[in-house]
Amino acid sequence: MSGEYTSTVDGAAAIAAEQRPAGVPNLVRRRRLRRGGVWAVRVAAVVAWLVSWQLTATYWIDPFYYSKPTAIAARLVDWFTKGTAFGSIWTQIAVTLEEAVFGFVIGAVAGVVLGIVLGRARFLADVAAPFIKAANAVPRIVLASLFIIWFGLGMSSKIATAMVLVFFAVFFNAFQGAREVDRNLVDNARILGASRLAVLRTIVVPSATSWIFASLHSAFGFALIGAVVGEFTGADKGLGLLINNAQGTFDSAGIYAGMIVVTVLALLAEWLISTAEKRLLRWRPPAAGADAQT
């Protein structure tokens, strides 16, 4: 009986670590070296890119159109020390973030709830299918213009745009996740005495969670896009306005600088979501090759 236990449990890894044969530290070192190599090449690529851009923009192409790294850096420094044409950069960031976060939360909640409900209710899903397909086919960015007319230049029109983008991304995954729940798990829970509601709460929602998280990663990016595009279309504050203004004044460095700020925000959000995912889904076996992304 004991043999059955020791072979597969996590403790086995600890035991293995204690009795490492001589070759293993070598392997660890080699892995570390390899990771160092990966980073070195990454940094080298970025440096090569920036330097070549800087050089060509200085000696060959017109920096008025293409800008150059130093000009962009100077613009960023300028924004963060002296502020932008529309006030402090932090105000712009706060406004865009607020729009994106609200849009994200509302869109994600709506997407998850509707996705799971339709995923479990076959009849409703059949009724709704063509409408959802049609709604998904609408170029949703265009809705930003409509929302400006409906909700005005303030925040709510951007929240609405972000929400619509997030909703569909999350909805389809939640729907699929709720559909692909293991029949066995549901039957087992029912035999154990679970009511319909309990099955939904303890089986369907947790199984759909991995699917939902997969969509949340891209969904915050969509929320930011929605907010920025909304601001682009018409706003009095925000990063989209900043970028739009840069475009209007032929300030290519300003466009790049705005892009960089938005990218950093998206990366930070991605990191937050990954952290939450790791906590919520810690029951999952560690995926093979999980460190490929880090």
Next chain:
Amino acid sequence: MTDPVIELRGATKRFPTGTGGAHTAVRDLTMRVAAGEFVALVGPTGCGKSTTLSLVSGLEPASDGEVLVRGEPVRAIPPGVGYMFQNDAILPWRSVLDNVAAGPRYRGVGKAEARDRAAAWVERVGLAGFAKYYPHQLSGGMRKRVALAQTLVNEPQILLMDEPFSALDVQTRALMQDELLRLWAGTGAAVVFVTHDLEEAIALADKVVVMTASPATVKGVFAVPLERPRTVEEVRLTEQFLRVYREVWDSLRVEVAAAREEASRVG
């Protein structure tokens, strides 16, 4: 014979096929299981043994005939039924303890009480040190133990088991069979144990029901006059065991051959 806890009278189950026809999984099935009786259903692979369990559990309604549990026709999942599925059905996102506590929780027992009961069962199936582990950290045999505890914690009076140990290696399977007999002894629960392994069937059961090739129906019922308590590895070697084995195998062999022929014809 006392009143049976499970009784099938001419039960038939048809499933719609993709092409618009109907596939008959079991037909005209008649059998009885008494309280505290351990019945094994054997038959060729894919003949519809599992369907029989779905009918009794109320997960699938019968197309024809009657399925009675404690004299009542089955319309929903009858109370006091436990079902151990062939595939892992434990929740991967719950620890061993919380998996076992699921049944009592679903049945409205408070969290602390449910965990107490679960802890006792986790210990009884020999997983005391693993209560906090997640299923993916356990071996196949240990996951089966979790499933067994999860089912038994509800103290079912009818225990349905669908090839529960078929995915295990030979040694682990023998261990689990003994474990099952030990845990079942004295509960007074009726067991319907589906398997395609005749040795397993005879080693565990009081009665072996041989089913025909698809569509399945009862071909013969054989009593297993082996004494309890049994140890699976030992009982296998007795003269009596071999006698029963020969007798049942004579009946089963024809069906297995028929199923093979069917499979090669279709495939």
